[in-house]
Amino acid sequence: MTSQPAVERPISPVGERNVDIRTKVTISVDGTDVSVLEGDTILDACNSAGVDTPTICYGPTVTPVNACRVCVVEVEGSRILVPSCSRPVEEGMVVTTDSDKVTHSRKIIHPRKTVQFALKRSIR
């Protein structure tokens, strides 16, 4: 594994140098290489690659997080589908968002969870 150098961001309006010390990692999303910052999620990488990934429970004011599993993707080497909204990227990761396994999961399993999730949220 090789890491790229830290990303230096432009000087802020108040004159401070804003340096993000995280390194960049490159992963493959549906066959497209995309570089994102270490610690970003697979969902961030999908967004950077222009791949639309559905989400329900992901957002700054939404709880519980990581519960709906509608954002699952396939990661090479993983036996199970992983939630893209919470799984951090790793260098060399190979992600597939439109495999039969992912599509099956979203079509068969998630409509029920989506209804359960919506009902729970409406009760609060």
Ligand code: FES
């Ligand atoms: S958006 Fe709900 S688990 Fe990822």
